[in-house]
Amino acid sequence: MLDDYFSILNGERPARHWVASRLSIDAPGLENMGEGELWEVHDEAMERFRLAWREGSQPPAPDGPSLLDLKSLLARRMLTACRMCERRCGVDRTRGERGYCGVGDVSRVASVFLHFGEEPELVPSHTIFFAGCTFRCVYCQNWDIAMDARGGSPADPALLAAGLREGMRQGSRNANFVGGNPDPNLHTIIDTILALGGDGKRLPMVWNSNMYTSLEAMRLLEGVMDVYLADFRYGNDECASRYSDVDDYFRVVSRNFLLAHQSGEIMLRQLLLPGHLQCCTARIMEWVAENMPGVYFNLMFQYRPEYRAALFPEIDRRPSGEEKREALQIAARLGIALS
Numbered sequence: 001m002l003d004d005y006f007s008i009l010n011g012e013r014p015a016r017h018w019v020a021s022r023l024s025i026d027a028p029g030l031e032n033m034g035e036g037e038l039w040e041v042h043d044e045a046m047e048r049f050r051l052a053w054r055e056g057s058q059p060p061a062p063d064g065p066s067l068l069d070l071k072s073l074l075a076r077r078m079l080t081a082c083r084m085c086e087r088r089c090g091v092d093r094t095r096g097e098r099g100y101c102g103v104g105d106v107s108r109v110a111s112v113f114l115h116f117g118e119e120p121e122l123v124p125s126h127t128i129f130f131a132g133c134t135f136r137c138v139y140c141q142n143w144d145i146a147m148d149a150r151g152g153s154p155a156d157p158a159l160l161a162a163g164l165r166e167g168m169r170q171g172s173r174n175a176n177f178v179g180g181n182p183d184p185n186l187h188t189i190i191d192t193i194l195a196l197g198g199d200g201k202r203l204p205m206v207w208n209s210n211m212y213t214s215l216e217a218m219r220l221l222e223g224v225m226d227v228y229l230a231d232f233r234y235g236n237d238e239c240a241s242r243y244s245d246v247d248d249y250f251r252v253v254s255r256n257f258l259l260a261h262q263s264g265e266i267m268l269r270q271l272l273l274p275g276h277l278q279c280c281t282a283r284i285m286e287w288v289a290e291n292m293p294g295v296y297f298n299l300m301f302q303y304r305p306e307y308r309a310a311l312f313p314e315i316d317r318r319p320s321g322e323e324k325r326e327a328l329q330i331a332a333r334l335g336i337a338l339s
């Protein structure tokens, strides 16, 4: 479990983004290409990336643009008709329009610090909290950050990269992009990793997301992210709609888990919601047992009613001891080894 992550940390192989920064893009005039053409070039380069990753090759630095540069360009193109997440608002964020998340074209950073509260394998984790979110969870514990996309300070990728270098000097084991949610900030995240350059060769990248990421964004994340620290919250669309105001949840999120499983390593987080043992926790465990047995699974019991949870009496309490015990029994019955 997390073999690649520890290999990167131990210096046995470079992080994925470093390999992507070493793969040249030979097509001339990228800036003038339409988005469809750019995706074709991207997909061809990703074939080379997968081969390089499998073989553990470390190509020399290219003279011209790299695969990582191309990913940056594509992320910026996506801003003009935003579909960073599956809400697919289609707004032109470069012209000041804002979609559901409310995040502008310049990301905003609520806080950055070395986080010691994440999973033990990750800490200390250099965590960048972006303002704004693609969900509206009624029990959000970070609501002050998540619901205020105009909070914090404008993000500067060069400064964020400088912070990552300083964090590495202080012992950080990874760069952890979260919020709110990282999805609306994909362009800023890729540009930060670009600015970090070769200094990040041994720094794994962590996508800490609700996984309602668009398919296009998932394609850009492959070859950049090493770990998906990923929430799998609901086992059905009704609960997702009621508590997070999101449609088509299970199809989108389960699809993205399968994609992440192919392109990186997953640390799955499942927050036990009171009264949602069977419809959510058990359903997710069954899906995991069937589709990705052996995946890192963190069953979390720390739910507490926050934000607007009091308006939903059925979740206005902590999970009971019996619910926790039953959740552990279901995991054991399905052969899920909890981390």
Ligand code: SF4
Binding pocket: 082, 083, 084, 085, 086, 087, 088, 089, 090, 091, 098, 099, 100, 101, 102, 103, 134, 183, 184
């Ligand atoms: S990130 Fe998602 S919610 Fe935000 S504008 Fe883009 S598509 Fe809409």
